[in-house]
Amino acid sequence: MAKFRIKRFNPEKQADPYYEEFDFEIPEGATLLDCLNHIKWNMDGALTYRMSCRSAICGSCAVKGNGHALLACQKQAAHLLKDGSDTITIEPLGNMPVIKDLVTDFKQFWEKIDQVKPYLQNNEKPPAQEREQSPQQFKKIDDATTCIMCGACYSDCQVLAVDNKFLGPAALAKAQRFVGDSRDQATRERVKELSKPGGMWDCTHCAECVERCPKPAEPFYRIKGLMESALKEGVTNNVGARHALSFVNSVKHSGRLNENKIPIESMGYFNIKGLLDLLPVGLRMLLKMKIPPIIHKPIDDVKDVQRIFEEFGE
Amino acid sequence: MKFALFTGCVAKGATRELMLATIKSAEALGIDFVEMKSAACCGAGVVSEKNPVLTDAINARTFALAEEQNLDIITICSTCQGNLKKSECHIDSDAEYKDKINYVLKDGGHQYQGGKIKIKHFSNILATPEGKALLKEKIKRPLTGLKAAGFYGCYILRPSELSEYEDPDNPKELEELFEILGATPVYYPSRIKCCGFPIIMMNKDASHELAGNALVEAVESGADCVVTGCPLCHLSLDSYQPEIPSLQKKHYSIPILHLPQLVALALGFSPEEIGMDKHIVSTAGLDKILAQHA
Numbered sequence: 001m002a003k004f005r006i007k008r009f010n011p012e013k014q015a016d017p018y019y020e021e022f023d024f025e026i027p028e029g030a031t032l033l034d035c036l037n038h039i040k041w042n043m044d045g046a047l048t049y050r051m052s053c054r055s056a057i058c059g060s061c062a063v064k065g066n067g068h069a070l071l072a073c074q075k076q077a078a079h080l081l082k083d084g085s086d087t088i089t090i091e092p093l094g095n096m097p098v099i100k101d102l103v104t105d106f107k108q109f110w111e112k113i114d115q116v117k118p119y120l121q122n123n124e125k126p127p128a129q130e131r132e133q134s135p136q137q138f139k140k141i142d143d144a145t146t147c148i149m150c151g152a153c154y155s156d157c158q159v160l161a162v163d164n165k166f167l168g169p170a171a172l173a174k175a176q177r178f179v180g181d182s183r184d185q186a187t188r189e190r191v192k193e194l195s196k197p198g199g200m201w202d203c204t205h206c207a208e209c210v211e212r213c214p215k216p217a218e219p220f221y222r223i224k225g226l227m228e229s230a231l232k233e234g235v236t237n238n239v240g241a242r243h244a245l246s247f248v249n250s251v252k253h254s255g256r257l258n259e260n261k262i263p264i265e266s267m268g269y270f271n272i273k274g275l276l277d278l279l280p281v282g283l284r285m286l287l288k289m290k291i292p293p294i295i296h297k298p299i300d301d302v303k304d305v306q307r308i309f310e311e312f313g314e
Numbered sequence: 315m316k317f318a319l320f321t322g323c324v325a326k327g328a329t330r331e332l333m334l335a336t337i338k339s340a341e342a343l344g345i346d347f348v349e350m351k352s353a354a355c356c357g358a359g360v361v362s363e364k365n366p367v368l369t370d371a372i373n374a375r376t377f378a379l380a381e382e383q384n385l386d387i388i389t390i391c392s393t394c395q396g397n398l399k400k401s402e403c404h405i406d407s408d409a410e411y412k413d414k415i416n417y418v419l420k421d422g423g424h425q426y427q428g429g430k431i432k433i434k435h436f437s438n439i440l441a442t443p444e445g446k447a448l449l450k451e452k453i454k455r456p457l458t459g460l461k462a463a464g465f466y467g468c469y470i471l472r473p474s475e476l477s478e479y480e481d482p483d484n485p486k487e488l489e490e491l492f493e494i495l496g497a498t499p500v501y502y503p504s505r506i507k508c509c510g511f512p513i514i515m516m517n518k519d520a521s522h523e524l525a526g527n528a529l530v531e532a533v534e535s536g537a538d539c540v541v542t543g544c545p546l547c548h549l550s551l552d553s554y555q556p557e558i559p560s561l562q563k564k565h566y567s568i569p570i571l572h573l574p575q576l577v578a579l580a581l582g583f584s585p586e587e588i589g590m591d592k593h594i595v596s597t598a599g600l601d602k603i604l605a606q607h608a
Binding site for chain 1 (some may be wrong): 360468
């Protein structure tokens with residue numbers, strides 16, 4: 001017998017959400033969505049959730065299972081029973097307000113998608129037939145085009161949990177789909193906009209979105225693609241880009257990161273506020289003699305590393 | 315046991331106490347580490363923001379250096395571990411790509427063959443049956459009474475396909491090690507979350523909130539200290555701790571240890587011998603807890 005512990009909330013009736021348990025035997029091969037349907041059709045018709053295709057294509061049924069976002073129709077319920085536990089906890093997606101039970105409000109999710117201008121920008125007169133792309137050109141955006149807008153990445157994004165202004169993984173992945181599109185003519189304007197606070201450089205590399213994405217869209221890798229495009233376009237007047245350039249430069253020169261230099265170069269020599277921001281931690285570390293050695297020694301055989309950097313155009 | 319030690323940059327810079335504790339604990343355990351003095355930085359997921367192929371090439375050179383010594387690579391940083399594994403996966407899954415990289419490595423006298431060596435974090439080695447047996451045999455001062463909260467670091471967990479753990483959403487390696495060392499593991503949800511370090515300069519408020527949420531949770535779960543296998547997490551959680559607003563508000567403070575320091579303590583080293591006096595947040599309270607239970 002399995003226990004389905006479901007987070008319920010009806011704002012018209014309750015002040016706060018609560019958990020309700022439903023016990024039944026999981027039929028062999030049943031997905032989590034099959035189980036939700038079983039509850040709704042046989043145990044409590046008021047249970048509310050989104051669903052449609054049952055084939056991991058429409059992206060409607062994303063919920064949290066045991067604390068992590070997933071597509072209910074893509075996950076076998078029995079696979080959520082781990083370490084001898086008989087309980088599966090089902091909750092609405094995170095980082096969004098709840099409308100009722102497992103249904104969340106995607107308003108802000110869509111606003112952020114809108115913000116990245118998710119359409120082709122090309123002022124040339126359209127050709128008689130379609131605008132063509134080679135297979136190699138399409139490969140650059142292939143993964144991003146697989147996004148089904150289920151909101152799983154948005155739900156579990158660790159930065160969004162603490163900063164609502166962050167565009168978030170889904171919108172940034174969608175942005176990469178157009179930044180990387182050979183037919184789009186707004187690449188530079190796009191990466192300039194996406195380099196502002198709340199954009200690509202606010203991603204904390206936690207790869208939570210890669211883990212939760214049910215498709216190959218895997219937003220973190222698309223965000224890395226955006227960073228590469230921004231640096232290629234020379235959009236470097238921001239902390240994130242300066243940090244990347246300083247890092248590359250340091251490894252090129254010594255084979256290692258120069259930890260004394262990178263905070264200052266990242267902030268920018270004329271960014272007084274940014275530099276002052278570094279002072280407290282710098283002083284704390286200095287007082288404990290915790291600062292990296294002043295003389296930054298290169299690794300052995302650094303010349304070979306420098307040669308490889310040059311071979312790859314750095 | 316003999317390994318090629320990939321120190322990473324931070325253990326030779328801002329967290330030299332990690333290097334100290336690693337060497338001391340390895341010596342006491344009889345593990346032979348040969349430092350990879352000509353290996354370059356793993357790129358930390360930052361060099362690849364500019365040039366992903368270059369990152370893989372530099373890491374392939376590191377793998378080739380280990381292959382030449384016929385030694386598996388040991389990392390002491392979750393970030394190094396994750397990034398080396400990522401490059402290994404990129405190169406091993408594409409023969410044409412490997413040839414392209416090897417063509418460039420050739421002039422330096424190196425060739426990466428692939429499949430010959432393994433890349434493991436120090437904690438992975440300690441958690442093998444051999445490692446656990448070794449720890450049990452060499453412990454001089456069990457850490458009885460100490461409640462330790464693990465903090466894994468993102469790169470060792472995600473993406474899960476590159477992780478050593480069977481279930482990266484619920485890893486148990488650090489906690490199992492704590493138990494062997496005599497300490498009591500504290501389980502709390504944030505142990506698998508981000509410390510905020512990668513955006514410390516881009517979005518300080520968000521970074522501090524990430525670190526603060528994890529530390530508040532650790533304190534309120536009853537932990538005496540947080541133990542991490544990643545020096546970048548250590549910087550975020552220790553060096554920045556006095557300025558994290560959510561902790562200040564609650565008047566909380568919690569010492570942060572590198573995993574090798576916890577191991578070295580149980581092996582009988584004094585806190586000073588393993589650089590615990592270099593931490594920003596005092597670790598003195600831990601001595602008292604251990605003394606009470608001695």
